Amino acid sequence: MHLVAATLLAAEQSAPNPVLPALNELIWGTLSFAILFFFLWRKVFPNVRQAFEQRTERIRSALEEAEANRAEAQRLLDDYKERLSGAREEARRIVEEAREAAEHARREIITRAEQDARNILERAEREIDAQRNHALAQLRREVGELAVAIAGRIVHEQLDGERHLRLVDDYIDELTAGSSDGGAGAAG
Amino acid sequence: MSALLAAGGFNPPIDEQFRWAPIYRIDLGPIPLSINRPVVLLLFGTALVMFVFWLGMRRPQLVPTGLQNAVEAGFEFVRKEIIDPVIGPDGIKWWPYLTALFWFIFTLNIFEVIPLINFPVTFRSSITWPLAGLSLIIFVAVGFVTSGPVRYLKSVLFPPGAPKLIYPLLAVIEAVSTFFVRPFTLSIRLLANMISGHLILLVFWAGTAYLLQQAIHHALSLLAIFNGVFALVAFVLSIVLVGLEIVIDALQAYVFTILTAVYIAGAMGEEH
Structure with missing residues (x-):
């Protein structure tokens, strides 16, 4: 208390005590700070808060967007890779199929050609046989008639037709047998 | 220096710093509202802070430029350096108050070294007392709201863990320390720093002017050279001191604000 009294006394004598507030300044000071605070607050x-929140939100959404874009790009890449490998497989399959089809066609053509050749050959052989048989039959008949005519004339013997023919056939058979044994000997 | 004072009658204008005659006298009945130089500077400083903050944030952009950067940094600083480390996430509701407190004190402090102003308004206890009083009211209110008046007072006056016998003494000490010493030291620390800083700058500037005057007065004599050299030394030192005072101005604003935050955090944490 003595100290306070002494301080107050000293203040009166010289300058006012700097620790004691002046009421007018106290009021202005309090008012000023209150106004400043309410102004900053309201x-x-x-x-400030909105700016910070918007920035935070913006950065967060940008990061999320970037992450989503990266995932999408990765997904597309995987997709393309998959499709590419699918296309390669498809192309390989198509080429393989074409080769198989060509091979199949080649074999079929060859088989058919061989078959055709065989048919032609067979038909030719059959025709040749028929022609030969026909020629042989005609020859046989003509030889028979000729032989009968010659023999009739030689022996003047009248023989009936049927017997003549049998004789001729036997003769020809002998001839044939003879020719198959050795054609040159029979002919001589 | 004392020899010089005695010889030449060097009288730095210190007394004037404590007597401010009204420039404009207003009284609202018994309430004195006279305006003197500190009040003018106070109103100017307050308006300046309000204007700068308003100008910086009137149309906030997503990508800030220029003044918006500065204003955001002004808020961010208080949050990152004071609220987050001292109070934590719950302290966010004190962001506007502590920001206003820091920049109010800092602006009024820095007037000390602004040419043509050269007077820290916080030199006046009329400014530091209400701010300290507000800090007291706030942290007590926070304690009352957070824990309830009885529990809060009990936790302050009777801290757990002490022997029962010393509680009567302890309660008195705690009461004085919490409700009187805290605001008192808040106010006096700021006030004393500003008074001492301002007076030292004043002495050095006035000293420089006085020594120069003496040098001119004793022109072409050994005393003139002597005075001239000391004038130069005083001037160079005053420049160094201006740098020091800028640091102290910022530091004292920071200390006042962070201690207020510490008291608020303490009152919030009493329930734990």
């Missing part, structure tokens, strides 16, 4: 701070 007018400035909402904008």
Whole structure:
């Protein structure tokens, strides 16, 4: 208490005590700070908070977007890779199929050609046989008639037709047998 | 220096710093509202902070430029350096108050070294007392709201863990320390720093001017050279001191704000 009294006394004598407030300044000071605080709180701070929140949100969404884009790109890449390998497989399959089809066609053509050749050959052989048989039959008949005519004339013997023919056939058979044993000997 | 004072009658204008005659006298009944130079500077400083913050954030952009950067940094600083480490996430509701407190004190402090102003408004206890008083009201209110008045007072006056016998003494000490010493030291620390800093700058500037005057007065004599050299030394030192004072101005604003945050955090944490 003595100290306070002494301080107050000293203050009166010289300058006012710097620790004791002047009432007018105290009121102005309190008022000023109160106004400053309310102004910052009500007018400035909402904008500050909004700016910070928007920025945070923006950065977060940008990061998320980037991550999503990266995942999408990866997915597309995988997809393309898969499709590419599918296309390669498909091309290989198509070529393989074409080769098989060509091979199949080749074999079929060859088989058919061989078959055709065989048919032609067979038909030719049959025709040749028929022609030969026909020629042989005609020859046989003509030889028979000729032989009968010659023999009739030689022996003047009248023989009936049927017997003549049998004789001729036997003769020809002998001839044939003879020719198959050795054609040159029979003919001589 | 004392020899010089005695010889030449060097009288730095220190007394004037404590007497401010009204420039404009207003009284609202018994309430004195006279405006003197500190009040003018106070109103100017307050308006300046409000204007800068308003100008910076009137149309906030997503990508900030120029003044918006500065204003955001002004808020961010208080949050990152004071609220987050001292109070934590719950302290976010004190962001506007602590930001206003820091920049109010800092602006009024820095007037000390602004040419043509050269007067820290926080030199006046009329400014530091209400701010300290507000800090007291706030942290007590936070304690009352967070824990309830009885539990809060009990936790402050009767901290657990002490022997029962010393509680009567302890309660008195705790009461004085929490409700009187805290605001008192808040106010006096800021006030004393500003008074001492301002007076030292004043002495050095006035000293420089005085020594120069003496040098001119004793022109072409050994005393003139002597005075001239000391004038130069005083001037160079005053420049160094201006740098030091800028640091102290920022530091004192920071200390006041962070201690207020510490008291708020303490009142919030009493329930734990």
